[in-house]
Amino acid sequence: MRNANRRIVLRARPTGVAGPEHFAEEAEAVRAPGPGEVLLETLFVSVDPAMRVWISENPGYVQRIEPGETMRASGIARVLESRVEGLAAGDLVHARTGWQSHPTLAGEAVEKLPDGIGSPTDWLGVLGTTGLTAFFGMRAVGLVRPGETVLVSGAAGGVGQIAGQVARIEACRVVGIAGGAEKCAWLRDELGYHATIDYKAEPDLAAAVARACPGGLDVFYDNVGGATLDAALGNLALRARVVICGRISQTAASELYGVRNMGQLIGKRARVEGFVVTDFQHRFAEGRAWLTARMRDESLRHRVHEIAGLERAPEALGMLFRGGNTGKLVVRVGA
Amino acid sequence: MRNANRRIVLRARPTGVAGPEHFAEEAEAVRAPGPGEVLLETLFVSVDPAMRVWISENPGYVQRIEPGETMRASGIARVLESRVEGLAAGDLVHARTGWQSHPTLAGEAVEKLPDGIGSPTDWLGVLGTTGLTAFFGMRAVGLVRPGETVLVSGAAGGVGQIAGQVARIEACRVVGIAGGAEKCAWLRDELGYHATIDYKAEPDLAAAVARACPGGLDVFYDNVGGATLDAALGNLALRARVVICGRISQTAASELYGVRNMGQLIGKRARVEGFVVTDFQHRFAEGRAWLTARMRDESLRHRVHEIAGLERAPEALGMLFRGGNTGKLVVRVGA
Numbered sequence: 305m306r307n308a309n310r311r312i313v314l315r316a317r318p319t320g321v322a323g324p325e326h327f328a329e330e331a332e333a334v335r336a337p338g339p340g341e342v343l344l345e346t347l348f349v350s351v352d353p354a355m356r357v358w359i360s361e362n363p364g365y366v367q368r369i370e371p372g373e374t375m376r377a378s379g380i381a382r383v384l385e386s387r388v389e390g391l392a393a394g395d396l397v398h399a400r401t402g403w404q405s406h407p408t409l410a411g412e413a414v415e416k417l418p419d420g421i422g423s424p425t426d427w428l429g430v431l432g433t434t435g436l437t438a439f440f441g442m443r444a445v446g447l448v449r450p451g452e453t454v455l456v457s458g459a460a461g462g463v464g465q466i467a468g469q470v471a472r473i474e475a476c477r478v479v480g481i482a483g484g485a486e487k488c489a490w491l492r493d494e495l496g497y498h499a500t501i502d503y504k505a506e507p508d509l510a511a512a513v514a515r516a517c518p519g520g521l522d523v524f525y526d527n528v529g530g531a532t533l534d535a536a537l538g539n540l541a542l543r544a545r546v547v548i549c550g551r552i553s554q555t556a557a558s559e560l561y562g563v564r565n566m567g568q569l570i571g572k573r574a575r576v577e578g579f580v581v582t583d584f585q586h587r588f589a590e591g592r593a594w595l596t597a598r599m600r601d602e603s604l605r606h607r608v609h610e611i612a613g614l615e616r617a618p619e620a621l622g623m624l625f626r627g628g629n630t631g632k633l634v635v636r637v638g639a
Numbered sequence: 640m641r642n643a644n645r646r647i648v649l650r651a652r653p654t655g656v657a658g659p660e661h662f663a664e665e666a667e668a669v670r671a672p673g674p675g676e677v678l679l680e681t682l683f684v685s686v687d688p689a690m691r692v693w694i695s696e697n698p699g700y701v702q703r704i705e706p707g708e709t710m711r712a713s714g715i716a717r718v719l720e721s722r723v724e725g726l727a728a729g730d731l732v733h734a735r736t737g738w739q740s741h742p743t744l745a746g747e748a749v750e751k752l753p754d755g756i757g758s759p760t761d762w763l764g765v766l767g768t769t770g771l772t773a774f775f776g777m778r779a780v781g782l783v784r785p786g787e788t789v790l791v792s793g794a795a796g797g798v799g800q801i802a803g804q805v806a807r808i809e810a811c812r813v814v815g816i817a818g819g820a821e822k823c824a825w826l827r828d829e830l831g832y833h834a835t836i837d838y839k840a841e842p843d844l845a846a847a848v849a850r851a852c853p854g855g856l857d858v859f860y861d862n863v864g865g866a867t868l869d870a871a872l873g874n875l876a877l878r879a880r881v882v883i884c885g886r887i888s889q890t891a892a893s894e895l896y897g898v899r900n901m902g903q904l905i906g907k908r909a910r911v912e913g914f915v916v917t918d919f920q921h922r923f924a925e926g927r928a929w930l931t932a933r934m935r936d937e938s939l940r941h942r943v944h945e946i947a948g949l950e951r952a953p954e955a956l957g958m959l960f961r962g963g964n965t966g967k968l969v970v971r972v973g974a
Contacts, residue, residue, distance in 0.1 A: 563899075570884075572700070578903075
């Protein structure tokens with residue numbers, strides 16, 4: 305079917321890690337845009353840990369996706385046909401495309417990319433909600449101050465790679481936890497992390513954190529949760545802030561890990577705080593201005609991990625939970 | 640031995656709940672005060688959950704007590720002999736007496752009680768660090784605001800009884816968790832708690848919290864920790880604050896409880912924070928002014944649970960961990 309809209313729909317809710325068996329590909333005729341709508345050709349779609357939450361039985365704070373529905377996702381697309389003022393064929397946009405190749409969307413769901421700032425995939429990664437999550441989580445929730453010691457878990461992931469650099473640029477000493485010597489070397493050599501912990505090579509993570517951060521943690525930016533959170537709680541400095549950004553070790557777990565070190569919060573006068581980046585929507589321009597400036601002066605680097613083919617999006621989602629990606633994971637849809 | 644200084648010393652570190660088997664009574668001649676010192680006759684000593692931490696192997700944030708040392712404690716005493724300017728025989732003072740009957744202390748360790756404010760035991764309870772812990776924990780850490788729903792665990796204990804009333808006076812809806820129908824009735828009928836949960840009668844504490852607080856918790860003031868903390872984390876409202884004041888269920892536990900509901904902090908944008916009251920020392924006058932005013936207008940009530948006889952202090956410490964006290968626990972030393 306030429307110019308069909310290919311879309312990936314949820315087939316069955318996963319109980320563990322999500323993968324191809326939980327999704328199906330469908331195709332339908334492209335729908336011509338009505339007044340106030342645009343027809344898009346999707347170039348890239350995002351793959352994020354939160355997606356596993358959206359397709360679960362009880363996502364809690366977001367509307368869940370029902371079987372048969374197209375998978376919700378951010379994407380970068382080119383306008384094919386527009387009935388929206390200010391959008392013309394050929395424009396590049398950032399939109400809630402979902403995992404589909406030719407969505408027809410309301411103009412309000414589409415944002416034209418500014419000229420000359422970042423590449424298309426940057427708008428899913430460092431300049432998208434991924435980078436903004438790192439920026440606001442580290443600064444507005446973690447309240448990092450120069451000279452502090454900052455630990456980041458999931459440091460080689462989409463959010464982690466930016467979070468650690470935000471702290472490094474704020475003159476903190478930054479330590480990253482990642483899986484494997486290759487990721488760790490990249491964090492140190494390319495992203496400027498001061499030290500790394502390869503959790504796959506450490507029999508005792510708490511002891512490894514203690515060695516890497518002998519004065520304790522002022523800020524722990526957590527993307528992993530579970531035993532990683534426990535190891536960090538056992539190594540807090542006075543008045544530490546623990547930022548709960550994600551918990552990828554727990555999201556698809558059959559049984560939740562029990563965190564034993566909560567009592568440390570008393571003597572350390574420490575805080576554990578969760579957040580959702582959309583609460584900072586009114587400050588996204590501020591965050592993007594900072595991130596753009598740091599990209600321009602090359603103090604901020606990042607990697608995009610690209611998978612080719614919309615049909616591989618479900619497989620990519622599973623990769624996240626196996627630590628298969630380095631940097632921000634995206635799926636290339638178009639040619 | 641007339642006018643001997645009787646003192647309770649640590650004999651052996653407990654591994655579980657502390658009791659008489661971990662302490663010994665000794666007697667020594669009273670020591671006459673040197674320049675800058677006072678000789679006291681202790682009237683009351685305090686018994687606090689934190690004491691179990693001080694005598695443990697690794698208390699973390701305070702100096703531990705060694706076997707053979709007198710048990711550290713706040714007390715109320717009468718001056719018998721003074722070589723300190725401004726203190727005279729007969730004065731009532733608040734001091735770090737320890738569990739002993741006739742300590743000789745440096746003048747700096749002794750604070751004269753102001754006339755006409757509270758009874759002597761009030762200076763160990765509602766006007767002592769117990770009441771100040773409740774006040775600053777609820778207001779400065781919990782940041783309670785009028786109309787919010789506030790849950791207090793250990794609500795019938797020394798700190799809990801005040802904490803709930805601080806929130807009630809701030810126009811919050813206050814729910815207390817306590818053990819037994821009698822304690823619960825007292826919280827509702829005498830202290831003005833709006834609802835109570837008898838944890839001993841509830842097979843599912845999380846469900847009981849959900850029933851008592853259908854809109855979720857804005858503030859959870861936790862003195863208990865462990866499974867109680869988990870039940871509360873499963874019932875948070877958006878932007879909830881969880882104040883970790885104590886964790887009496889865990890302090891003497893042989894194995895720490897693993898908290899499973901940490902993931903709730905993300906979607907609820909919630910915060911868990913520990914504190915130690917001594918960090919608010921520069922604001923104690925403010926706290927005492929508030930508490931005194933509320934005692935005078937009778938909006939703040941409280942109970943002192945008095946045990947007679949210094950030799951029973953170790954037994955009293957064990958009571959705290961068995962929920963044996965209602966209100967602030969003190970030991971009467973003198974006649």
